[in-house]
Amino acid sequence: MLSRFANAHARSVLALQPLRLTHTSTSKASAAADAVATEGGERDLVNFPRPQRAISPGKVRMGFIPEEWFTMFYHKTGVTGPYALGVGLTTFLCSKEIYIMEHEYYAGISIGLMVVYAINKMGPGLGAYLDKEVEKEDAEFNAGRVEALASAEKAIAAETLEQERAKAQVMLFYAKKENVALQLEAAYRANLMNVYTETKRRLDYQVECQAVERRMEQRQMVDWVIRNVKGAITPEQEQATLSQCITSLKSLAQANTARI
Numbered sequence: 001m002l003s004r005f006a007n008a009h010a011r012s013v014l015a016l017q018p019l020r021l022t023h024t025s026t027s028k029a030s031a032a033a034d035a036v037a038t039e040g041g042e043r044d045l046v047n048f049p050r051p052q053r054a055i056s057p058g059k060v061r062m063g064f065i066p067e068e069w070f071t072m073f074y075h076k077t078g079v080t081g082p083y084a085l086g087v088g089l090t091t092f093l094c095s096k097e098i099y100i101m102e103h104e105y106y107a108g109i110s111i112g113l114m115v116v117y118a119i120n121k122m123g124p125g126l127g128a129y130l131d132k133e134v135e136k137e138d139a140e141f142n143a144g145r146v147e148a149l150a151s152a153e154k155a156i157a158a159e160t161l162e163q164e165r166a167k168a169q170v171m172l173f174y175a176k177k178e179n180v181a182l183q184l185e186a187a188y189r190a191n192l193m194n195v196y197t198e199t200k201r202r203l204d205y206q207v208e209c210q211a212v213e214r215r216m217e218q219r220q221m222v223d224w225v226i227r228n229v230k231g232a233i234t235p236e237q238e239q240a241t242l243s244q245c246i247t248s249l250k251s252l253a254q255a256n257t258a259r260i
Contacts, residue, residue: 063116069082070082073085
């Protein structure tokens with residue numbers, strides 16, 4: 001059991017800090033680019049990767065010996081090396097009475113068999129129960145993260161809405177500017193019409209004044225001519241003209257009577 005715990009701990013340490021035998025400038029640049037792309041440059045994932053929890057324990061042989069203890073002998077001694085070492089070391093310890101098989105040894109064998117039997121019988125149920133408990137704890141841990149993400153999404157949505165409203169305000173400002181421009185144009189045209197009306201009224205006044213002056217001059221001229229003509233006629237000429245007219249009227253009357 002201690003060996004399995006040591007093996008699992010070693011595997012978790014290796015998973016948390018992966019060993020890199022070679023580093024090139026290209027690999028460093030690509031790793032740095034990936035780190036910047038994933039974390040926005042706020043975390044160095046190359047030198048400080050995120051920890052990952054192992055889902056299942058490592059492989060073992062004979063129930064308690066890690067697989068790595070066998071594989072590390074393969075390139076030196078071959079496949080039979082670990083077994084030869086184990087058997088030889090056990091034989092040496094027992095033959096030299098370094099490890100004495102007293103009554104506690106056999107008690108340990110009995111306890112080990114009981115432990116193996118208990119693990120085989122109760123292990124799956126206990127593992128399923130512990131997995132459920134771990135899932136509950138993970139769900140509790142992730143609940144805060146989910147809530148934070150939801151609140152962040154709401155904040156982002158609200159910010160997006162405010163940005164759209166700000167854009168609408170810009171459009172409203174443009175509309176108000178257009179309205180002010182139209183009002184200025186209307187005022188300008190009203191002022192032009194006022195200037196036109198006032199100018200026409202004053203010009204009409206000048207034309208009327210000239211017409212009145214012309215009529216007054218004509219009337220004055222006619223009166224002056226009449227006065228001069230009347231002044232040029234003497235009373236004798238007026239009496240002679242009057243007598244001539246009366247004589248002409250009498251002759252006309254006689255002529256009309258004779259025709260009748």
